[in-house]
Amino acid sequence: MEERFSIRMSGLGGQGVVTAAHLIGMAASRDGKETAVNPFFGAEKRLAPAESYVRISNMPIHERGEVLYPDIIVIFHSHVVNMGKSYTMPFYDGLRPGGIVLINAEGPHDILPDDMLGLKKLNARIFYVPATKIALDLADTDLSSNLAMIGGLLGVKELVSQEAIRAAIQERFGGAKFIASGTTAALDDVLKSKFSKISQLVEKNMEVIVAAMKQVKEFLYDEESLRIAAAKQQNGGTTMKAALIPSARVNQELCIGCKRCLMTCPDPNVIMYHKAIKKAEVVEIRCKACGLCVAVCPKEAIKIDYYDN
Amino acid sequence: MIEQKVVDPHFMLFEAKREKKFITGSEVVKEAIKRANVDMAISYPITPQSESMHLVGDIYAEGYLKDYYRGENEFAVMSAASGAAMGGVRVFTATGGPGTMRAFEMFPTWSGSRLPIVCAFMTRGINSPLTIQPDTIEMSFLLDTGMLMFHAEAGQDLFDMLLKAFIIAEKTEVHVPIGVFIDGFFVTHTRESIEITPEDMKLPAYDPYSAPVPVMDMENVPIRQIRDPFVMKSNFVSYAAHASWQQEIQAAAERSRKYIHQYLGGLVEVENEGADIMIVASGTAVSQSREAVAMAKKEGINVGLIKVKVVRPFPTEEIRSLTKNAKAVIVPEFNIVGWLCREIKTRIDNNEKVMGGPRVYGGMTMPPELILAEIRRCAK
Amino acid sequence: MKKELLRISPGFEDVMPLEYKELIENGPYFKGYGVNDLGTYKEILEEHPLCAGCGLALALRLTLASLPNPEDTIVVGSTGCNSLGFPQAALQNIHSLFGNQNAVASGLKRALSLRFPDKTKDVVVIAGDGATADIGLDITMHSWFRRENITTIMLDNEAYANTGGQESGMSSKGTVLNMAPTGKKFPKIPVPELARVSGCDYVAVVSPYAPKKLERAVRRAILVAREVGPTYVQIFCPCPTNYKFKPMEALDIVKVKEVDGSYVSKEYFSPEAEELIKRLEGKKDKKE
């Protein structure tokens, strides 16, 4: 009998959603399973919605395109859940009854009550794992968050073996030219640059995966959790912890108001200028943390930092 | 230049006394555009279209148009026409055959951008090998561009269809481009008697603010209001927007039917309705069929003729109803693929009675005798 | 545009999205702002999805901040990374197809001249190097030959970036990029020189890391296009994603290329343009 799992991975561009799907697919293939993996994204860049799909089965797979009716949904970023940065509305649209939702979040998250109700009706099981935090703690880079999400997924369901995942990481980052979109290839290079050797990259990321497997927790639809979720919506929506976000910050004591940073930021209305005090200030929520302002500041008054929104 | 006054289109087209002129199809284009209150025309030479756009240039020089130039190729010309239309002026251009293919990417873009451009297509064969001869194959490629397509039988149709095309294309709920198709040489280079409207009358000017999309002039509702179909975001709404957008372009064509009835008297015309054998044809094939019908009549064979004036939107219900009781349907065409036959076959019941042909292509003339032979065969 | 256009119908002020209100209350229309005012007003460009540290995004932002009359400017873009920015821009803009931007702009400029003979309507083409120098080179040059009164601005990131980093005609000789696996075989297309011989009355090459020079070039180009003839500005926009460097290094890359002569800022005026700019800018020396 066919045992098929259709997985939909949703996140934002640059989070490694496509890479995660690819690694799972490679691992499943190594484990001798049938698998098909495909990404789906618009002509957009980082931070735009990105999805990828993994189908794993013991029988041949013919279906293509978006996984419209997933068994498992893996969510890399809170904005997929609460900001509509999703290909579908609501984010769990099409989830099969009894399906699984795994979210990158630090604590008992707060899916909006209506969505919670919808998921409950489907008898969906909700899991969360602090993937970004684990990545930063253990691999020292948020670029490993996708590996942590793989760990979380394996913690919920052992779709592929750890050995196969290890081999997949080795293959993907270990030299042989991998065909990916230009932007993905560029990010691969950045990830590689974070580690001195490929073996170190593999080990660190395996640590991330194992830690995530252990830390993944199930959300229970008990009264207490539902009450908290409802209270949160009353307070104006979500308080679900997003990943830590890097942003530039101006040390106002050092700022001399030269405006160089203002004219060097590629994004509009990120750095604002206070005419009265002649100081620059960063609107953190808009900053993409490229660091150009840091490079042009003559007084070293700007730094990139991680902050928690 | 003769002083022209703006008149009610209905009066100009249906009531004003017409004058008879013995002119070619190319001259018909000139006479129609002279009366169409066109702001701007852009041209590029290609046989058999060139002469008509020279003549439009001449009336620009006389002062009937406000701007006119020769572009560098058809893709550029059609692009410039779209820029002009987005800027809120009435624009006319023409091409044919390989020129149509060179410009092709722009035609669905015109439709998607809701631009009421009128373009005359003087149809001709498509390479390779090189040909400049008549052939209607390009119409097959254009069927699904979202443009409305009128097919003129001869010069008289051409005159009326061009003027009426501006009126229909510019209706807010329609507002998509219209291609007026004329068979190269058979119509463009044939001289015949045409009844034209008075020279001192012209259509009312285009009102850009009647468009269903904002005009790109920074003078109407302001800012962050893009006009083009930029829906390539990554979420379900974007896909839904693109899907709905495509539906909307087709819906616009559906909405044009009412106006086609009002101005063209319908999408089809029929002769000998209810005959056992019906010919369905468009363009020059209609003219040849008229002769064949007359010849058949002499032989005692009763044959009907459905003239398809409008190919997009397609006269589905009309053809279904008119061919319902026919025993045979003959579709003579001036192209190898038989696109009109295909259109009909996919739309009517019992389509095995539709005869694919006769067909000529590559510049050949279709003698009425060829159609007659088919009629005789069907009558047996 | 008429100033009255920028007024929300009474009763709807409260419900208008903040970004629109900000544009009215604190936007750049009718203000004559320049790059020096950045950070003090609501910009024409909103949050865009271009990469962190994108040189093209910076060039686009600065270009829009340099427009002398944003309230009467219509931008024609083209396919490429820049087309991801324009839907976020608060001025009317057209994305038609790939490579036809100068033809669309020609038709648009002529239409606006017919409809508004007594008003200034600036039509500015902003397109990438692929759109301008490869797929649209003939159309670009023909708009110059025809002496269309439009400004053409090339955001030159020396590659097809939106499709994943392929060689373009503007990539330097020897550069290894996708579709140039053994390195590019011919040098950068000399578009500024082509512009000059094709009749452009003003040509400038600048980079976004000298923002005030960029601003001056954009303004001059638009002012000359209004009154004299076609103009061209080429902006070097290093692409960290496809050229694989850290965004922070962009500035150094510009400097190195300026010094080694492979990408040098320059400016050219026709005599008519020179006279016009002299008149408009007073005694200021424009060739500094």
Next chain:
Amino acid sequence: MELKKVTNYQVLPGPEGFLPPSAASMGIDLPGKDMSLIEGREVLEEEAMQKIAEKLLGAKNPVFFPGPQILWTWKEGVEEKAALIKQMADAVGAKIIPIPNHPNLTIWHNKIDVCVFVGVHCHYANVALKIIRGGSNCYTIALCGVAGHEDAMITLREAGVPSYKRLLEIINEKKGVSK
């Protein structure tokens, strides 16, 4: 000859299938002069207005979607129209969510059961109306100043100040009755 597609199609709230067809492709015509459409059926404007008032007053979460042509005082007469729309929205307790650009996730986010399009450019209104039918069960109403919108469940055509005034009157009358 004039032949019309005979249709029994009704323009009802979605979702209809995986992707609903456009009403025009199903043979629904725009209303004739002085006429309106209710669910694809041509009726007198008065009847349509009565139904609009009922729908709005009976709605849990009615929303007005004013578009750019009414949000900005870009030409004469807009202010008066805008004031009437505002009064209408207030009278039925509707939220106002501007559509200064094209449609977005608003429609899903806000769980709207009845909505009114007014002052949106016809093309964008048509696209949005189709999207809404595709993905929600919202009852859509269009107060169109031009030819109307067959994809809306109720549409007026050539609606201007007199139509708005009459509609407001009907709403107020019905409100009086229901109270």
